Amino acid sequence: xxxxxxxxxxxxxxxxxxxxxxxxxxxxxxxxxxxxxxxxxxxxxxxxxxxxxxxxxxxxxxxxxxxxxxxxxxxxxxxxxxxxxxxxxxxxxxxxxxxxxxxxxxxxxxxxxxxxxxxxxxxxxxxxxxxxxxxxxxxxxxxxxxxxxxxxxxxxxxxxxxxxxxxxxxxxxxxxxxxxxxxxxxxxxxxxxxxxxxxxxxxxxxxxxxxxxxxxxxxxxxxxxxxxxxxxxxxxxxxxxxxxxxxxxxxxxxxxxxxxxxxxxxxxxxxxxxxxxxxxxxxxxxxxxxxxxxxxxxxxxxxxxxxxxxxxxxxxxxxxxxxxxxxxxxxxxxxxxxxxxxxxxxxxxxxxxxxxxxxxxxxxxxxxxxxxxxxxxxx
Numbered sequence: 517x518x519x520x521x522x523x524x525x526x527x528x529x530x531x532x533x534x535x536x537x538x539x540x541x542x543x544x545x546x547x548x549x550x551x552x553x554x555x556x557x558x559x560x561x562x563x564x565x566x567x568x569x570x571x572x573x574x575x576x577x578x579x580x581x582x583x584x585x586x587x588x589x590x591x592x593x594x595x596x597x598x599x600x601x602x603x604x605x606x607x608x609x610x611x612x613x614x615x616x617x618x619x620x621x622x623x624x625x626x627x628x629x630x631x632x633x634x635x636x637x638x639x640x641x642x643x644x645x646x647x648x649x650x651x652x653x654x655x656x657x658x659x660x661x662x663x664x665x666x667x668x669x670x671x672x673x674x675x676x677x678x679x680x681x682x683x684x685x686x687x688x689x690x691x692x693x694x695x696x697x698x699x700x701x702x703x704x705x706x707x708x709x710x711x712x713x714x715x716x717x718x719x720x721x722x723x724x725x726x727x728x729x730x731x732x733x734x735x736x737x738x739x740x741x742x743x744x745x746x747x748x749x750x751x752x753x754x755x756x757x758x759x760x761x762x763x764x765x766x767x768x769x770x771x772x773x774x775x776x777x778x779x780x781x782x783x784x785x786x787x788x789x790x791x792x793x794x795x796x797x798x799x800x801x802x803x804x805x806x807x808x809x810x811x812x813x814x815x816x817x818x819x820x821x822x823x824x825x826x827x828x829x830x831x832x833x834x835x836x837x838x839x840x841x842x843x844x845x846x847x848x849x850x851x852x853x854x855x856x857x858x859x860x861x862x863x864x865x866x867x868x869x870x871x872x873x874x875x876x877x878x879x880x881x882x883x884x885x886x887x888x889x890x891x892x893x894x895x
Contacts, residue, residue: 520624520656525576526559532613533557534682534699535606535727536719546583546641553688554645554719555584555606575628575655582607583645584720586638594725596646600636602725603648605891606681611650612665628653665890666883668870674700675745676871678853681727684717691716693729696738696853704745706738706853713737715854715866722867723757723808724893729854733760733863737855744768746846749875752777752813753884755892758785758805759864765811766869767856770849776856777813779805785831787813787822791844796820798835808865810885810894816875817842825885825895867892 530538536555539545546558558581566574584603586596611627618625633651640647668677676698683697692714698704708714715729715736722728731737746768754765754777764778772792780786786799798820812823819836853869854862868888876884889895 528614528617529559533610557582572657573655575653577653580650582648586646598725599646607648625654625656628655666887668884671880673872673874675873676700676704678869680729680867686717693717705741707741708738722865728865728867730865731854731862733861738853740850744847744851745873748843749816751872751876753870755810755867755888757808757865762860763862764856764860768851769857785824789815789820791841794837794840796835798822798833800824800831810888812881814875827895
């Protein structure tokens with residue numbers, strides 16, 4: 517079994533915190549230069565003991581501090597307890613992902629089976645922040661905690677994973693986003709080099725006080741840096757709020773064939789998949805503008821299924837056509853987020869987009885949708 521040193525553990529901590537800045541140091545160093553991207557994770561240097569020197573186990577006492585902004589303006593909209601809850605959601609997800617890193621048969625580290633202390637603090641540091649402090653003990657070199665949460669990366673053929681709280685390159689003063697990094701490991705980032713066409717990244721105040729991108733409905737959109745990774749069958753999940761009719765969340769077009777997800781001219785959530793000759797198209801037949809929602813588009817052989825969920829609706833619709841070319845591949849052009857072929861621009865908020873290069877099973881879709889609903893509290 518490999519020896520796990522403090523440096524190894526901190527490297528894992530750092531790699532799993534993808535929501536904002538991370539620092540290893542002391543409380544007094546928080547935002548000394550006023551250039552921090554929040555939410556911030558601060559890992560204090562731990563104390564440790566070796567309770568039994570001959571079994572190679574070291575117990576680290578960690579104090580991890582999580583900080584986020586809570587301005588006077590935000591206080592009139594979001595309660596203090598909600599802002600704390602949001603910060604704790606991120607800290608819990610981070611810890612779960614850390615523990616997943618150590619869940620192999622050969623285990624290097626695990627969380628001690630006692631307790632996690634949680635402290636909530638407000639108006640702290642020079643930016644008047646809200647703070648969640650986690651205190652726990654982690655032992656290295658022995659049996660591992662096995663988490664039960666499902667994440668999109670737990671399922672095969674994940675091709676694209678875009679989330680507004682992770683891997684985002686943006687200008688802090690203007691909030692304009694130039695690069696939205698792909699969390700699938702396939703480097704299928706979406707980018708926008710033209711400043712006037714860049715959406716805005718907001719670190720909170722979205723659905724369930726989570727991060728979101730704001731698209732202006734005029735010309736904001738982002739384009740994949742590579743051709744679409746989709747071949748024949750696929751599954752796309754997205755979390756958004758669309759504020760107008762004829763708006764696209766996701767679009768792919770090669771000049772003839774296309775994929776689109778968004779609202780139609782009636783404001784119904786709709787999806788279309790075309791092979792250049794035959795199109796499969798369906799909609800919810802319910803006005804879905806201004807509703808935070810999860811939608812799922814699955815293409816399997818000659819059929820598409822559209823699932824839609826918001827606080828009051830749970831709708832599944834389908835379309836199929838025996839003439840559809842089921843072997844057509846959708847990988848000959850880039851895809852857009854927030855438009856379809858630089859038209860039907862999104863006016864609204866986008867929080868997450870997940871793409872699989874296969875048709876997921878009903879159970880798999882329910883698991884990924886469960887991850888999204890647990891995070892965003894849609895229904």
